[in-house]
Amino acid sequence: MKATETLREHGQSLWLDNITRGMLDSGKIQHYIDAYSVTGLTSNPSIFDKAIASGDYDSAIAELSARGHSGEELFFELALEDLRRAADLFLPVHDRTDGVDGWVSLEVSPDLAHDTRATVRAAKDLHARAGRRNLFIKIPGTPEGLPAITECIAAGVPVNVTLLFSADHYRAAANAFLEGAERRVAAGLDPAVGSVASVFMSRWDVAVADRAPQELQDRLGLAVGLDVYRAYRTLSDSDRVRRLQNAGMRMQRLLWASTRTKDPEAPDTLYVHGLAAPFTVNTMPDATLEAFHDHGEVDRPLPADGGDCDETLGRFAAAGVDLQALASRLQNEGAASFVASWRDLMARITAQSSALT
Secondary structure, three states: OOHHHHHHHOOOEEEEEOOOHHHHHHOHHHHHHHHHOEEEEEOOHHHHHHHHHOOOOHHHHHHHHHOOOOHHHHHHHHHHHHHHHHHHHHHHHHHHOOOOOOOEEEEOOHHHOOOHHHHHHHHHHHHHHHOOOOEEEEEEOOOOHHHHHHHHHHOOOOEEEEEEOOHHHHHHHHHHHHHHHHHHHHOOOOOOOOEEEEEEOHHHHHHOOOOOOHHHOOOHHHHHHHHHHHHHHHHHOOHHHHHHHHOOOOOOEEEEEOOOOOOOOOOOOHHHHOOOOOOEEEEEOHHHHHHHHHHOOOOOOOOOOOOOHHHHHHHHHHOOOOHHHHHHHHHHHHHHHHHHHHHHHHHHHHHHHHHHO
């Protein structure tokens, strides 16, 4: 049995962190579903920027430009077409799991990351336009994003919370989700609105690569993951969650993101085999997925009590790493990076629209 199948049997979902029209047309995504146990998909502006640069979208851009579309509107027309097709591929999984799995994700404009009201409006609009019940809208778990998450869940819009880096970030995102579910219960509405909380892994180890002692290289991300998983399990077992589950809510799942190993000296499946846990998701780019399918191994599931994470995190603190400050910095840098990628994408679309028309 391949490692990807074993991981699925252990109760963790494998999602692909990529989408292009070429992958849809060639059947590559369907192949990942059939042969690699892939049960969902995530996307972001950088992914689409690279795909559009390849030329695969030239005819579609020319057609949409001729119809008067430009900029953000043109991009979302392209993205929604792709993600509708992907959502349809995963719909059998979504139906078979009664909505637990089989999701795809589309991100609101990162330019809205610090505008709560505009984020809510955009999320509602995109979800309605997509017309697919297994599509998440990605909203960053920034201070401004948290109330938008609550508003969207309360309105019945499924949300993928992004840009989470620590247990504190996770707890804030989960609280925003739960507040939305509580509002639905109070209003007599079905509280079973899908959501995942996406915690970014590899950027921790990149951030401390020059400061960590040799024996601690590539250990911070997994230690943070253990700490987050402990918070997830503790909250999942809380009276608050049990009451909401009794009213019909389904708990927000934990998702491991940014799982491509950046250190060439570290295992290429570090953030896959090191983060195995039931009722969680690991989303990964093609290369990581294929590496894990080829030679991956499945470790024991993460311990619910955090294992040795406190000891490891304490060693980083003793080495001068302010973990709370670093989590905030990584979230801010991540938000800024998303904005930069978004603006690069808009510039590329504008340039290609002009060239093609």
